[in-house]
Amino acid sequence: CGIFGVVGVSDAANFVALGLHALQHRGQEAGGIVTHDAEAGFNSARRFGYVRDNFTSQSVMETLPGPLAIGHVRYSTAGSKGQTAIRDVQPFFGEFSMGGAAIAHNGNITNANALRRELIERGSIFQSSSDSECIIHLMARSMGRSIPDRMEEALRKVEGAFSVVAMTRTKLIGVRDPLGVRPLVLGKLGDGWVLSSETCALDIIGAEFIREIEAGEMVVINDEGVQSHFPFRRAKSRFCIFEHVYFSRPDSILGGRSVYESRRQIGVELAKEAPVDADLVCPVPDSGTPAAIGFSQESGIPFALGITRNQYMGRTFIEPTEQIRNMGVRLKLNVNRGLIRGKRVILVDDSVVRGTTSRKIKEMILDAGAAEVHFRIASPPTAWPCFYGVDTPQREKLLAATMSEEEMRAHLEVDSLKFISLDGLYRAVGQANGRDADSPQYCDACFSGDYPVRPVDMLEQGFEM
Numbered sequence: 001c002g003i004f005g006v007v008g009v010s011d012a013a014n015f016v017a018l019g020l021h022a023l024q025h026r027g028q029e030a031g032g033i034v035t036h037d038a039e040a041g042f043n044s045a046r047r048f049g050y051v052r053d054n055f056t057s058q059s060v061m062e063t064l065p066g067p068l069a070i071g072h073v074r075y076s077t078a079g080s081k082g083q084t085a086i087r088d089v090q091p092f093f094g095e096f097s098m099g100g101a102a103i104a105h106n107g108n109i110t111n112a113n114a115l116r117r118e119l120i121e122r123g124s125i126f127q128s129s130s131d132s133e134c135i136i137h138l139m140a141r142s143m144g145r146s147i148p149d150r151m152e153e154a155l156r157k158v159e160g161a162f163s164v165v166a167m168t169r170t171k172l173i174g175v176r177d178p179l180g181v182r183p184l185v186l187g188k189l190g191d192g193w194v195l196s197s198e199t200c201a202l203d204i205i206g207a208e209f210i211r212e213i214e215a216g217e218m219v220v221i222n223d224e225g226v227q228s229h230f231p232f233r234r235a236k237s238r239f240c241i242f243e244h245v246y247f248s249r250p251d252s253i254l255g256g257r258s259v260y261e262s263r264r265q266i267g268v269e270l271a272k273e274a275p276v277d278a279d280l281v282c283p284v285p286d287s288g289t290p291a292a293i294g295f296s297q298e299s300g301i302p303f304a305l306g307i308t309r310n311q312y313m314g315r316t317f318i319e320p321t322e323q324i325r326n327m328g329v330r331l332k333l334n335v336n337r338g339l340i341r342g343k344r345v346i347l348v349d350d351s352v353v354r355g356t357t358s359r360k361i362k363e364m365i366l367d368a369g370a371a372e373v374h375f376r377i378a379s380p381p382t383a384w385p386c387f388y389g390v391d392t393p394q395r396e397k398l399l400a401a402t403m404s405e406e407e408m409r410a411h412l413e414v415d416s417l418k419f420i421s422l423d424g425l426y427r428a429v430g431q432a433n434g435r436d437a438d439s440p441q442y443c444d445a446c447f448s449g450d451y452p453v454r455p456v457d458m459l460e461q462g463f464e465m
């Protein structure tokens with residue numbers, strides 16, 4: 001998901017709408033905005049679909065007045081399969097004795113089922129099926145005397161990955177979980193302040209990037225400025241390495257590093273680790289493009305756009321059901337036949353998950369008359385599900401969970417298939433000595449099975465680590 005908040009500028013909701021539009025790649029199912037205004041109080045709008053179709057009309061935006069606003073774009077992960085209901089669309093809102101508060105959450109709470117059971121037993125009435133709603137109920141039960149205090153107490157009971165943007169009547173609040181799994185950055189906009197999942201959204205509203213919110217940090221922002229503290233037990237950060245590979249936009253900066261440059265460097269590493277004699281390097285658009293550029297630069301094999309993507313389709317990744325996903329590939333991608341005929345083609349893609357995309361693309365490339373097809377993948381084999389906010393299917397459906405690299409190659413019926421090594425990936429994102437096996441610098445659980453937070457709900461449901 002994507003989260004965004006603004007305080008201290010007039011008509012904050014307009015900036016939030018633009019920010020969410022720049023974060024649309026993080027979630028396309030639905031979006032919501034909550035605002036506060038001294039006269040109008042709290043207001044909200046929650047809608048299915050794209051930000052541009054919901055939060056641009058005057059009739060909607062004039063219902064969202066005030067200098068303080070937060071927003072959320074949603075895609076559903078693990079716990080919440082199937083169709084999103086409007087009641088699951090964030091931000092969530094709660095009334096407390098000291099006033100109202102709204103929160104928007106990116107990530108996944110790994111003990112949400114356990115917390116929900118306990119809260120329901122003690123009288124909480126849940127409105128949604130979302131794991132994020134636990135935070136509101138935990139806040140309601142807290143004896144803290146201010147909303148930030150209650151939020152702090154609530155979040156100490158929550159396990160897993162969370163970046164949160166929240167607001168009271170006067171304050172904008174930002175939090176990252178102790179491992180800082182999901183991103184969150186701070187920006188300055190005139191006299192006001194901005195919180196955003198990614199820096200690309202600061203750029204489009206003309207805000208200045210100030211710094212990242214740190215792992216385990218909580219910032220409370222009001223007219224007087226930004227107050228920072230660290231309410232959780234300090235831990236070494238484990239940022240999601242897959243944000244560098246796929247999830248974030250290539251024009252964003254993560255941990256001081258250009259996402260585009262990391263992806264290009266992945267291609268360079270891949271060309272060194274798994275060279276192959278061929279005529280063309282083609283990206284599977286758009287997610288494979290920077291890595292394909294790096295592969296071409298390092299290998300000297302010409303880069304070509306052998307596949308064209310229809311820009312008006314969503315990301316297949318985001319489509320909630322497998323049936324739609326299966327249809328999606330052909331609706332979305334088409335081969336440039338004249339270019340491919342008779343050629344030995346290297347296809348560069350970001351990841352192989354179920355393998356359905358790769359299989360269809362290979363068929364399309366062979367139909368177009370390619371002489372050979374070689375897959376080069378910009379991440380290690382995805383052998384484990386993510387429980388921290390990225391939608392991966394159950395372990396059984398992951399190709400790499402049951403097959404070796406050679407078995408996957410045979411299954412996909414391609415001439416060769418190579419994945420970047422985990423160390424190669426770490427080098428590409430700026431860790432010159434690769435992965436520190438004793439204390440990894442990132443979360444890489446979907447590749448390594450090394451889960452930095454025990455997924456207690458999933459273990460209870462029979463998941464085996």
Ligand code: 5GP
Nearest residue numbers: 287317350351352353354355356357391392
């Ligand atoms: P597959 O068809 O192998 O399941 O999907 C792999 C491709 O689709 C990748 O190129 C990636 O861009 C995208 N994708 C589709 N679904 C997912 C998913 O659930 N997780 C990840 N990591 N990538 C996905």
Ligand code: SF4
Nearest residue numbers: 240242386443445446
């Ligand atoms: Fe990111 Fe993978 Fe960790 Fe999920 S399991 S947070 S996708 S690195």
Ligand code: MG
Nearest residue numbers: 287288349350
């Ligand atoms: Mg892709």
